[in-house]
Amino acid sequence: MSVSYKGLEFQTELLARWAAFFDLAGWQWSSNVSAVSNWKPDFRVTFPCGHSECDGSHTLLVSVLPIATIDSFKSHPAIQQPYYVRDESDHILADGGALFGNDPNATHWEIVHGAGGGFEDVYFRVPEAARIWREACGLVRPGQ
Numbered sequence: 001m002s003v004s005y006k007g008l009e010f011q012t013e014l015l016a017r018w019a020a021f022f023d024l025a026g027w028q029w030s031s032n033v034s035a036v037s038n039w040k041p042d043f044r045v046t047f048p049c050g051h052s053e054c055d056g057s058h059t060l061l062v063s064v065l066p067i068a069t070i071d072s073f074k075s076h077p078a079i080q081q082p083y084y085v086r087d088e089s090d091h092i093l094a095d096g097g098a099l100f101g102n103d104p105n106a107t108h109w110e111i112v113h114g115a116g117g118g119f120e121d122v123y124f125r126v127p128e129a130a131r132i133w134r135e136a137c138g139l140v141r142p143g144q
């Protein structure tokens with residue numbers, strides 16, 4: 001059953017909820033993402049970064065799965081794309097791959113940030129992620 005959000009059809013309610021979350025968090029997103037090798041991301045998201053050594057934003061290619069924790073999915077192609085996602089021609093497509101689960105508690109990616117970088121999650125980038133997630137869930141209902 002597809003779910004509609006802002007006039008777009010999503011295959012699952014979870015995908016539509018993440019789209020609503022991205023809107024509420026002020027992240028730019030698209031859902032028409034090309035495959036990278038054997039991996040087909042669900043979203044391309046771009047969020048602002050005010051760090052002086054960053055270019056003003058970061059971009060992720062995101063896979064969404066109906067999972068409660070990331071721990072069992074460390075071999076997923078999204079997690080296997082840290083610090084840059086490159087195409088077959090070695091062009092950089094995004095700062096990293098990310099895996100998003102059932103809610104902000106199940107999110108994970110690894111990117112360069114400033115002079116360092118490392119593991120991040122939604123809470124690192126969106127301070128009120130729990131409240132925004134609840135609001136996003138209220139915007140998406142099955143059968144809409």
